[in-house]
Amino acid sequence: METTLIIIVAIIPVWLIVAFLLSKEMSIERTIIINKPRNQVFEFLKLTKNQDQFSVWNRTDPEMKKDYRGTDGTVGFVYSWNSSTNKNVGAGEQETTHIEENKKIEYEVRFIRPMQQVAKCAFVLKAVTPSQTLVQWAFYGHTHYPLNVLKFVFAKMLGRDLEKSLKDLKVLLEKI
Secondary structure: OOHHHHHHHHHHHHHHHHHOOOEEEEEEOOOOOEEEEEOHHHHHOHHHHHHHHHHHHHOOOOOOOOEEHHHHOOOEEEEOOOOOOOOOOOOOEEEEEEEEEOOOOEEEEEEEEOOOOEEEEEEEEEEOOOOOEEEEEEEEEEEOOOHHHHHHHHHHHHHHHHHHHHHHHHHHHHOO
């Protein structure tokens, strides 16, 4: 017991110093090539409600309450969610903040539960060929001190979810 206490007392200051020195910013980006023209991919992605068909997070709790404000596919559209059955899904909202036709869709995501956090997300589309589109899904956020020591774990988990969602998007769009 005494040895365990000494180890804990020794680790805490090291953790706090490392956390102080590490950046608190987190940036995760994943890409995939979809065998569809860029304008078709863009028209699908600009509708936030379509994320229900490919986003890992939107499909985690089929019973979560969803609300929509504004016109989907336009700047200012807000999608909010609230899960009472899955604490990992929590509650929050996503607002479309910028649309650049056939090129980019940006969002601000405001998490309320399980922790308050604000992040920026974007879909960036580039034509590889007339019938192929590179889709990049980017997530930019801030991790709070001293949890920023764990940002590499968060980034790995989030990156895995982005990859799975993009693979599901590819399968979905290439069937259409």
